[in-house]
Every structure is written in structure tokens, then in C-alpha cells.
Amino acid sequence: MKSNSAAVLGLTLLAGFLTAASARAEDAAPTCDVPAYLLATDSALQKVADAVKTGHPLDILVIGSRSSTISTSEAGAYPARLQAMLRDKLPSVAVNVSVELEVKKTAEEVAAGLVKLVEGKKPTLVIWQTGTVDAMRSIDPDDFRGAVDEGVVALQNAGTDVILMNLQYSPRTETMISAPPYLDNMRVVAQQHDVPLFDRFAIMHHWNDTGDFDLFSAFHGPELAKRVHDCLGRALSKFVIDAAHLNPAQQN
Amino acid sequence: MTTIADRVAGPPLAGPTDAVARDAAAAAAAASLPAISFPVGGERELRLDLFRGLALWLIFIDHLPPNLLTWFTIRNYGFSDATEIFIFISGYTAAFVYGRAMLQSGFVVATARILRRVWQIYVAHVFLFTIFLAEISYVATSFENPLYSEEMGIMDFLKQPDVTIVQALLLRFRPVNMDVLPLYIVLMLFLPLILWLMKWKADVTLALSVLLYVITWQYDLYLTAYPNGFWAFNPLAWQLLFVFGAWCALGGARRMSRILSSPVTMWISFAYLFAAFCVTLTWYLPQLNHLMPRQVEQWMYPIDKTDLDVLRFAHFLALAAITVRFLPRDWSGLKSPWLRPLILCGQHSLEIFCLGVFLAFAGHFVLAEIAGGAALHFAVSVSGILIMCAAAWLFSWYKHSADKSASPTKSTGGNADMAGGG
Numbered sequence: 147m148k149s150n151s152a153a154v155l156g157l158t159l160l161a162g163f164l165t166a167a168s169a170r171a172e173d174a175a176p177t178c179d180v181p182a183y184l185l186a187t188d189s190a191l192q193k194v195a196d197a198v199k200t201g202h203p204l205d206i207l208v209i210g211s212r213s214s215t216i217s218t219s220e221a222g223a224y225p226a227r228l229q230a231m232l233r234d235k236l237p238s239v240a241v242n243v244s245v246e247l248e249v250k251k252t253a254e255e256v257a258a259g260l261v262k263l264v265e266g267k268k269p270t271l272v273i274w275q276t277g278t279v280d281a282m283r284s285i286d287p288d289d290f291r292g293a294v295d296e297g298v299v300a301l302q303n304a305g306t307d308v309i310l311m312n313l314q315y316s317p318r319t320e321t322m323i324s325a326p327p328y329l330d331n332m333r334v335v336a337q338q339h340d341v342p343l344f345d346r347f348a349i350m351h352h353w354n355d356t357g358d359f360d361l362f363s364a365f366h367g368p369e370l371a372k373r374v375h376d377c378l379g380r381a382l383s384k385f386v387i388d389a390a391h392l393n394p395a396q397q398n
Numbered sequence: 399m400t401t402i403a404d405r406v407a408g409p410p411l412a413g414p415t416d417a418v419a420r421d422a423a424a425a426a427a428a429a430s431l432p433a434i435s436f437p438v439g440g441e442r443e444l445r446l447d448l449f450r451g452l453a454l455w456l457i458f459i460d461h462l463p464p465n466l467l468t469w470f471t472i473r474n475y476g477f478s479d480a481t482e483i484f485i486f487i488s489g490y491t492a493a494f495v496y497g498r499a500m501l502q503s504g505f506v507v508a509t510a511r512i513l514r515r516v517w518q519i520y521v522a523h524v525f526l527f528t529i530f531l532a533e534i535s536y537v538a539t540s541f542e543n544p545l546y547s548e549e550m551g552i553m554d555f556l557k558q559p560d561v562t563i564v565q566a567l568l569l570r571f572r573p574v575n576m577d578v579l580p581l582y583i584v585l586m587l588f589l590p591l592i593l594w595l596m597k598w599k600a601d602v603t604l605a606l607s608v609l610l611y612v613i614t615w616q617y618d619l620y621l622t623a624y625p626n627g628f629w630a631f632n633p634l635a636w637q638l639l640f641v642f643g644a645w646c647a648l649g650g651a652r653r654m655s656r657i658l659s660s661p662v663t664m665w666i667s668f669a670y671l672f673a674a675f676c677v678t679l680t681w682y683l684p685q686l687n688h689l690m691p692r693q694v695e696q697w698m699y700p701i702d703k704t705d706l707d708v709l710r711f712a713h714f715l716a717l718a719a720i721t722v723r724f725l726p727r728d729w730s731g732l733k734s735p736w737l738r739p740l741i742l743c744g745q746h747s748l749e750i751f752c753l754g755v756f757l758a759f760a761g762h763f764v765l766a767e768i769a770g771g772a773a774l775h776f777a778v779s780v781s782g783i784l785i786m787c788a789a790a791w792l793f794s795w796y797k798h799s800a801d802k803s804a805s806p807t808k809s810t811g812g813n814a815d816m817a818g819g820g
Contacts, residue, residue, distance in 0.1 A: 183685045212548035284627030330700045371545035
């Protein structure tokens, strides 16, 4: 009898603790701050800096897969949010963000068409989001690195700045998609070609850890996606401004 | 020897089960033949069991979503991880057990025994695949999140179950976290050849293994997988660790003892482990990243797990050298009740490995269904380890009593247990 009541007490305490923990996660408004080290980069965006200094329009082309969009709300996806935030932060510059979706294409397939895309649009900066499709199809990481390498060189030769963006942090599919080799290889290419890497994976992981977003839970409407993309757009705008070394004086 | 995998896999896979049952019966019959039973020496290496048990715990923790316990796994403190330990010890014990069989009963009988073991591992793999299918199908039907609509594309293979399942049976379709057993199957398939060569000249065999490793790196050899891609653990590269384990078991370790006890080896190992630790520190504390010299980074990265990077292999060697030096074979702690659970897990490695993979799936499931807080993460990890220990204890109790009642004079139990890892 005694042990029974002890067990009940224990369970009650545990339940109370779990409820408290989940309630706390819900109460906290998502601030989605990103620690400075996740946005730090040694590489510079020279073309972006020049465009802003000389008053040229800042044309940004986002090349990505499905995770660069939200199917129900294009305007809520991070490229659109990036445009809004950059316009906000750089009022004197004509900022224009366009998106080129390469759905279900591996880095190799995208890299082959990059030059054509850039020739048509002549962007100042290309943000290349890649890795997800390759990870899902378990492409040989060496081949993946080769493809990203080739793509970055092609973009640089075409005269644009480049930012690489890696995979989303997706805890529910962690047992099915192996992200680490692709994250590592993107980091290597970014280092080799002195290109800033926007570490979307680490940033989303951080938000999940701090409780800003519960990325593990199964049932979410489009609201969570919109909030995450809004935060990604905000972090990305800060990343672009920092990597181009635009100080407040130039921003006005 | 019946494994947990055999029994539980029964209902959904009627065909193979019959075969397993027959196989098990044949095995039981074979075990009573004097030809295969060899004397159980008192030389059971508890250190091997201990570290294999540890590797199994670490593999289980690494397969769960990162949590507090993840910080205790060795992959956070150096280049190599539990997989290296597991494959090395498997090579060691397999060579030890089946090498003896080959000496005593000849090539054909030993090969037959090895193939029976391969079949057991194969059945275990298919069993785990079935569980994986169940899990992934559930996730596919219950997961609605526009944020991850792209990642959900991984479920597309469910649309072609005919192709997928056949490819899985051919070991070409392997979901993440299910790569170790196929590697193990391939390595074991080649064990008769390895042992035969070793009986002839052990050092030449090791040299050939190194040569194959070098050729694999030089010409980028790999095995393809389905629907595309490659084997996440390239057997052509990982065989080096397995053959090295076998070589150590068949006398190599004894011949290396002078090198191992030299202080120079110890200091080199310490220095290397420390350097590796510093490098891994920069992965987890990106704030430190700028301290890494760029040229070192460009030379070193990526550290390839698929092809068993030389840095990983060296890290394992350094760890092993230090361990052997500071943990003598007759260390009294090996008999302590505190390490007993680890040793028991190591002695039933195939069963506990499969159980670990299953528990990792189950843990994921629990965490996904009940919003996963840190406390629950921790609870899932700890209860998984407790279940593994309880199961290992049960197996060893069963084995012990079965052996006792079967035949008090011919106890093959110890060897079959060790073969458990082989």
C-alpha cells in the first residue's frame, strides 16, 4: 500500500513537472534570437558592399529547393521576409529578392544550370540553398562536394557574391535523413572559396534547444512555418549586412 | 542459439522463420557433436565484452535525438566513435572463435558455422527493417507540417513497396541508422577467406587488407545503394579494422606488446588524443572556430566516416593503446558488480545491438508523441539502457540454465556467446 501511494506521488510529481515544462515552452513568445557566433563569418560580400556604396540596386537571387518556400504562403517564406527586412534596414537601397525554385534537384543538377540562371538575372548576390535533396537521396558526399564546388566557382566567375545555405534542422526525420556529411561538405566548400555559409541547420537547432520553436512536434498548421521563416529572414538579413560590412552610416 | 530477433520476427515473416527454426534446430544438434565443441578456456577476455557493451550503449545513445547523455559519447571528444570499437572487437572475437574452429575442425566446418552466423545477422537486419517500415509509415501518415514538406519526400519509397522491400532484402536499401548490420554481414561473409589467409601468413593478410584500403581510397571504390547513393559504411575500407581485430586475436596483439608498453607509444597516443579533442571542441563551440588554422582545416576536412578516414583509424588506435596500457587483463574491476551490466551486454552483442536499434526507434516515437522535453529525453535514454541490461541479464540467465540442463560436460556456451559478437 505504502509503495503504491509513493508511486502515485512520484507519477503526479513527474506529470506536474512535464506539464510545467511544456507550459513554459508555450508561454514564451518566440524571440528567435540568434547568438552572434552563428552569424559570424570571415568571408566578405564585396559586390554587395560595392552596390550599396555606389547606390546601385541590390538584386538578390535565392536558388533553393522546396524548403525555401511555404506552399500555402509565398509571401511568408524567408526570401520574401528577407526582402522586407533588408528594405527596412537599407531604406536608401533598392532591394529586390527573387526566388528560383529547383524542386527535387540535387546540387549537381542545379549546378549545371546556374550560369544560365545568373546570366538572365544578373544578381548582385546569389543565396544558394542546397543539400536537402542530396541528403534524402544519399548522394555520395564527395560527389556532392564536387557539385557545390563547381556551382560556387561558376557563380563567382559570373561575377556575383555567393552565400551558401545548408539544410533545415528536422528532428522528426532525423532517423531517416542523415544530414551531417552534407553539412560538413558545405562547410568545407565555403571555406575553400571564402564564401559565407548561412548555417540554417545550427540556427534552427538552437531555436529548438532554447524552446523558441518546438520543431519536434507533429501537428502544426502553416503558422509555425511562417514564424520560422520570418525568423530565418530576419537572421539572414542580419547575416547579409554583417558579411557586407555595412555599417549604420552606410545604411542611411 | 536462438536470438531475440528470430523469435520476435516470427509472425510477419513466416518463410524465413521456418528456416531459422530449422537452422536453430540444426545448430542445437551440431552443438552436441564433439567435432565443434572445443574446450572452454578460462581465458575469456572480459575487457572485450566490457568495451563492446560500452560501444552498444553509445551506439544506442547516438541513435537517439541529441540529449544530455549524448555528451558522454566518445564521438564528442575525438574523431572515432563507437562503431570503430564495435567492428574491431567483432573482428577480434570472430577470429578468436572461428579461428579455433578452423584449426580444430577444418575449413569447411568453420565456414559453415560462419555462414550460419551470417544468416542470423541477416535475419536480425530484416527484422529491424520491418520495424523501421512500421515506424516510418506511421510518421508518414501522422505528420502534417508545411515547414518540412520537402523532408517528408523521404517517405516516397513507400509508394513502391515492391521494389523497396526487394532492395532491402538485397541490402541495397538501408535507412539511416541501419548500416552497421549490412557492413557486418559483408565482413563476416569474407571471414572464412580472411581466416584461411591468416592461417597461412597473418602479416601478409594484414598487408593485403591495408592494400585494399589504400586502393579503395586511391580509386574511390564503393558499393552502390538503392535508390541511389552508396553504402554509408564502405566495407572495402572498414574491413581494415575488422582484419586488424582478427590479426590481433591471432597473435598480433602478443607480438605488439612491446610497442604497446613503450612510453613513446603512450605519449604519442596522448598527444594525438589531445589534439583530436581540441579539434572536436571547435565543432561544438563554434566560438572557438577562428582559433583553427585555416590550412589545417583545409587539409583535414572532411573527416570521412564512410571510408574510415585515416584520422579516425589513428584515433581508434590511440584509444586502444591507452586502454590496453592502463586496463590490464586481470584488472579486479572487471569482476565488480558495477561493470557487470556492461559486460553482459557485450556478451550478447547481436541481440543487444538489435534491441538498441529498436529502442532508438521506439524512443523517437515516444519523444515525437509526447512533446519532448529534456527530462523526457533523459528518461528515454536511461530506460533504454536499463532495458538493454535487463535483456542481457535474461539471455545470460537463460543460456546458463539451458547449458546446465543440456549437458554438464560439454559446455559450448562460452564460445557461442563470444561468437555472438562475431
